[in-house]
Amino acid sequence: MNYSPEIKSLPVTRCSFSYPGTYGHECGKRPVSVAVLTPSESGHWENEVFYAGRCAECAAEKGGENTRVIRFEPMNPSIHINRLICHRWTA
Numbered sequence: 001m002n003y004s005p006e007i008k009s010l011p012v013t014r015c016s017f018s019y020p021g022t023y024g025h026e027c028g029k030r031p032v033s034v035a036v037l038t039p040s041e042s043g044h045w046e047n048e049v050f051y052a053g054r055c056a057e058c059a060a061e062k063g064g065e066n067t068r069v070i071r072f073e074p075m076n077p078s079i080h081i082n083r084l085i086c087h088r089w090t091a
Contacts, residue, residue, distance in 0.1 A: 003089055010082040012051050012075070017058035017065055029055035034080045037068045051080040 012034055015027040031053025038049065049070065059072060073080070 006086040008084045008086055010084055012053040012080045015053045015055040015058050017054055019064040027055060027058050031075050032056050033059050033072045034075055035069045036071050036073060051082055
């Protein structure tokens with residue numbers, strides 16, 4: 001078997017803030033800033049950080065997913081792209 005990782009680009013397009021236990025209930029507004037987070041699952045992301053869009057209201061929240069925020073940055077679609085490593089084994 002051969003290992004061939006594939007990298008998928010996932011741009012930041014909306015505010016994805018949510019509280020724990022509210023899966024599928026993200027904010028969804030247009031992001032004005034990007035929260036730089038520590039990844040919850042190491043080894044799945046090409047970068048050692050994860051970018052998450054935040055609207056102004058959700059960026060001000062202190063709980064939920066904002067507890068893993070390293071810093072906030074102004075939104076820049078050309079740089080804030082998450083790169084997911086898809087692990088694939090082929091015969």
